[in-house]
Amino acid sequence: MALAVDLSDVEKTYGGRVRALRGVSVQVNEGEVFGFLGPNGAGKSTLVKIMMTVARATKLSGTILGAPVGHKPTLARVGYLPEHHRFPKYLTGRQVVEFFGALAGMERAARKRRASHLLDMVRMEDWADRKVGTYSKGMQQRVGLAASLVNDPRLIVLDEPTDGVDPVGRREIRDMLIQMRNEGRTVFLNSHLLSEVEQVCNRVAILVQGRVVAQGTIDELTAASRRFEIAIEGEPPAWWEPLGRVTRERAPGQGLDAAPSASRLVLLRTEANGGQASIDRLRAEGRTILFAATVRESLEDLFIRAVADPTTGVVSAPGATIGGVS
Amino acid sequence: MIQTMALFVAAYRELNARKLFWLSLGLSVVVVGIFGMFGIDQTGISVWPFGWSFDSPFFNSNVISPESFYKLMFMNLGVKAWLGLFATALALISTAGIIPDLVSAGSIDMMLAKPLSRARLFLTKYLTGLLFTALQVTVFALASFLVIGLRGRVWEPSLFLAVPYVVVIYSYLYCVCALVGLLTRSTIAALIVTAIFWLLLLGVHSGESLINYGTIASSLEVSAIEAELAKAQADADEDPETVAELTEELASQRSSDATWHSVHWWVFAAKTVLPKAIESLNMLERQLVVDARLRGGLGADAEARDETGGEIFGHGRVERAKFIEALRADENSRGVWWVLVTSLVFEGVVLSIATVLFCRRDF
Numbered sequence: 174m175a176l177a178v179d180l181s182d183v184e185k186t187y188g189g190r191v192r193a194l195r196g197v198s199v200q201v202n203e204g205e206v207f208g209f210l211g212p213n214g215a216g217k218s219t220l221v222k223i224m225m226t227v228a229r230a231t232k233l234s235g236t237i238l239g240a241p242v243g244h245k246p247t248l249a250r251v252g253y254l255p256e257h258h259r260f261p262k263y264l265t266g267r268q269v270v271e272f273f274g275a276l277a278g279m280e281r282a283a284r285k286r287r288a289s290h291l292l293d294m295v296r297m298e299d300w301a302d303r304k305v306g307t308y309s310k311g312m313q314q315r316v317g318l319a320a321s322l323v324n325d326p327r328l329i330v331l332d333e334p335t336d337g338v339d340p341v342g343r344r345e346i347r348d349m350l351i352q353m354r355n356e357g358r359t360v361f362l363n364s365h366l367l368s369e370v371e372q373v374c375n376r377v378a379i380l381v382q383g384r385v386v387a388q389g390t391i392d393e394l395t396a397a398s399r400r401f402e403i404a405i406e407g408e409p410p411a412w413w414e415p416l417g418r419v420t421r422e423r424a425p426g427q428g429l430d431a432a433p434s435a436s437r438l439v440l441l442r443t444e445a446n447g448g449q450a451s452i453d454r455l456r457a458e459g460r461t462i463l464f465a466a467t468v469r470e471s472l473e474d475l476f477i478r479a480v481a482d483p484t485t486g487v488v489s490a491p492g493a494t495i496g497g498v499s
Numbered sequence: 500m501i502q503t504m505a506l507f508v509a510a511y512r513e514l515n516a517r518k519l520f521w522l523s524l525g526l527s528v529v530v531v532g533i534f535g536m537f538g539i540d541q542t543g544i545s546v547w548p549f550g551w552s553f554d555s556p557f558f559n560s561n562v563i564s565p566e567s568f569y570k571l572m573f574m575n576l577g578v579k580a581w582l583g584l585f586a587t588a589l590a591l592i593s594t595a596g597i598i599p600d601l602v603s604a605g606s607i608d609m610m611l612a613k614p615l616s617r618a619r620l621f622l623t624k625y626l627t628g629l630l631f632t633a634l635q636v637t638v639f640a641l642a643s644f645l646v647i648g649l650r651g652r653v654w655e656p657s658l659f660l661a662v663p664y665v666v667v668i669y670s671y672l673y674c675v676c677a678l679v680g681l682l683t684r685s686t687i688a689a690l691i692v693t694a695i696f697w698l699l700l701l702g703v704h705s706g707e708s709l710i711n712y713g714t715i716a717s718s719l720e721v722s723a724i725e726a727e728l729a730k731a732q733a734d735a736d737e738d739p740e741t742v743a744e745l746t747e748e749l750a751s752q753r754s755s756d757a758t759w760h761s762v763h764w765w766v767f768a769a770k771t772v773l774p775k776a777i778e779s780l781n782m783l784e785r786q787l788v789v790d791a792r793l794r795g796g797l798g799a800d801a802e803a804r805d806e807t808g809g810e811i812f813g814h815g816r817v818e819r820a821k822f823i824e825a826l827r828a829d830e831n832s833r834g835v836w837w838v839l840v841t842s843l844v845f846e847g848v849v850l851s852i853a854t855v856l857f858c859r860r861d862f
């Protein structure tokens with residue numbers, strides 16, 4: 174499959190001191206929703222700005238839609254929604270969308286048609302002809318989405334699109350992302366909101382302090398954590414000890430201060446049927462099984478694990494490394 | 500082309516949102532309207548529609564034709580005071596924000612991520628600033644054209660020469676305004692620095708003029724002493740003491756002349772580097788005088804001024820007529836090339852610096 178974004182070894186040092194990116198390589202397949210995750214200050218926006226020619230990399234090689242980064246004509250086929258954008262207050266939403274269409278080189282009739290369509294799609298049809306100054310944060314974000322889609326882009330790059338949007342709006346934006354993918358566009362999504370990424374992204378990369386620490390499908394990244402869990406009532410059987418871990422927990426429905434009355438038996442084996450023999454044995458002993466399933470790490474667990482220092486388990490402070498070499 | 504148009508339209512909307520633009524456009528028309536209210540007849544000046552009239556032995560249509568009267572007003576009040584000062588200030592105030600708003604507003608990222616080069620984006624924004632100034636001056640020139648035509652009964656299309664001149668003069672200031680606006684992202688800072696720069700230009704201009712007068716007068720004095728000395732030496736009857744005195748005086752005058760010249764050299768160098776706003780405005784004036792015969796029957800004023808006697812910079816020997824002749828010659832030696840080209844070179848350099856900075860900046 175062709176790569177929509179193929180960057181290797183991108184470095185960015187701000188002002189000679191702030192090392193925002195320290196050799197980042199990212200590959201995004203055409204037609205997928207790619208989640209670019211990382212804590213605040215990891216350098217997500219910096220990478221996106223470099224892709225969009227808004228900032229200049231200290232070191233860079235790579236392509237976007239097959240053209241080298243910085244090739245301006247290619248940007249006619251790219252959409253971009255920056256974080257913290259603010260449109261001029263005196264323009265209406267429609268004027269904003271049409272203006273960016275014109276900057277992308279669209280003919281007047283085409284951009285007018287497309288703007289109307291997109292403003293309907295982001296459900297701003299009633300507000301389209303009012304001034305941006307009267308919009309709420311969520312409405313500005315919707316207009317921004319419309320503006321970034323106006324040139325019918327092959328690749329659309331969104332930097333924290335759900336920032337400041339209420340839960341209903343978030344769900345709508347998520348649906349729009351899925352729709353974009355269904356239309357065959359490639360979506361590059363910067364976010365620190367893991368649940369939304371988990372629901373829409375095919376592949377993710379996790380950026381920590383200017384380095385990509387994990388990249389792949391969520392399945393691939395969480396495969397190592399696959400395990401079989403059985404929850405039973407009462408004490409764990411003695412014979413379980415060599416097979417796996419045990420955690421004591423409260424049975425469902427018990428109050429927070431109740432003593433643990435159930436056990437969770439964790440079988441660290443990747444095959445799903447690995448637990449079947451144990452279930453048979455537990456049932457033969459007459460124990461009540463509350464739950465049995467193959468479980469894998471959530472994206473959040475993966476994220477926390479990626480962000481934390483592997484030896485100390487300490488989650489690193491936000492922001493890039495300042496000065497020095499590390 | 501689509502992109503450039505879009506930027507122009509965006510700039511129009513921006514200026515439109517800032518009421519100041521309309522205010523200064525309106526003021527331009529009001530100023531010309533006030534010109535039109537004054538009428539001149541055989542007895543003196545009248546003010547329409549109030550019916551006031553002031554009898555005057557100098558300002559009446561027997562002395563000055565209505566045509567000259569309006570042209571005089573256009574030149575002295577309209578071009579020098581209004582366009583050269585107030586309208587330029589208003590234009591600066593209404594367009595100073597264009598570049599700072601471009602680089603600080605939250606949509607610069609999205610504009611940079613479009614398929615148009617940064618240099619083009621920046622220079623187009625710069626041009627929009629000039630374009631709107633041009634619009635203001637055009638409205639002013641048009642209104643003046645109508646007033647002079649309707650009231651003075653003469654149609655003078657060369658008044659529109661004011662448009663390119665004033666825009667060029669404005670651009671000397673606006674390039675500095677754009678550079679500072681880009682660096683500081685602040686409209687206020689851009690305005691303050693531009694105002695200081697403007698004062699600096701005025702200061703250098705006045706200083707240079709004054710020093711130039713002094714230098715010319717001093718040179719003339721040297722030649723006068725030389726001539727006197729030569730005459731004294733040739734005359735056998737002359738007291739040798741007078742010759743010695745003259746020789747000494749010549750030596751001291753020569754050394755002070757050398758000082759004048761070296762000081763003038765530096766000031767002149769500074770002036771050559773800087774844009775020449777006042778000279779450019781004077782050039783417009785001269786052009787209008789030639790093309791539109793703006794002085795009309797008033798050519799006598801120059802001679803009238805020459806009649807006042809007295810010393811020139813303390814040099815008793817220099818004849819006023821010669822001094823003025825030398826000044827004229829000096830003024831003419833500073834041709835269009837020196838005034839416009841060196842100014843435009845300055846503007847080009849400032850603009851290139853600003854463009855390069857804009858192209859290299861991270862947003």
Ligand SMILES: Nc1ncnc2c1ncn2[C@@H]1O[C@H](COP(=O)(O)OP(=O)(O)O)[C@@H](O)[C@H]1O
Binds near residue numbers: 192193217492494
């Ligand atoms: N223009 C800038 N000048 C200096 N430092 C910057 C600039 N922009 C970002 N940084 C720094 O670079 C690091 C990465 O920032 P950013 O890319 O915005 O992170 P993220 O989007 O992942 O939150 C941060 O430490 C931030 O302070």
Ligand SMILES: [Mg+2]
Binds near residue numbers: 218219256332
């Ligand atoms: Mg960010």
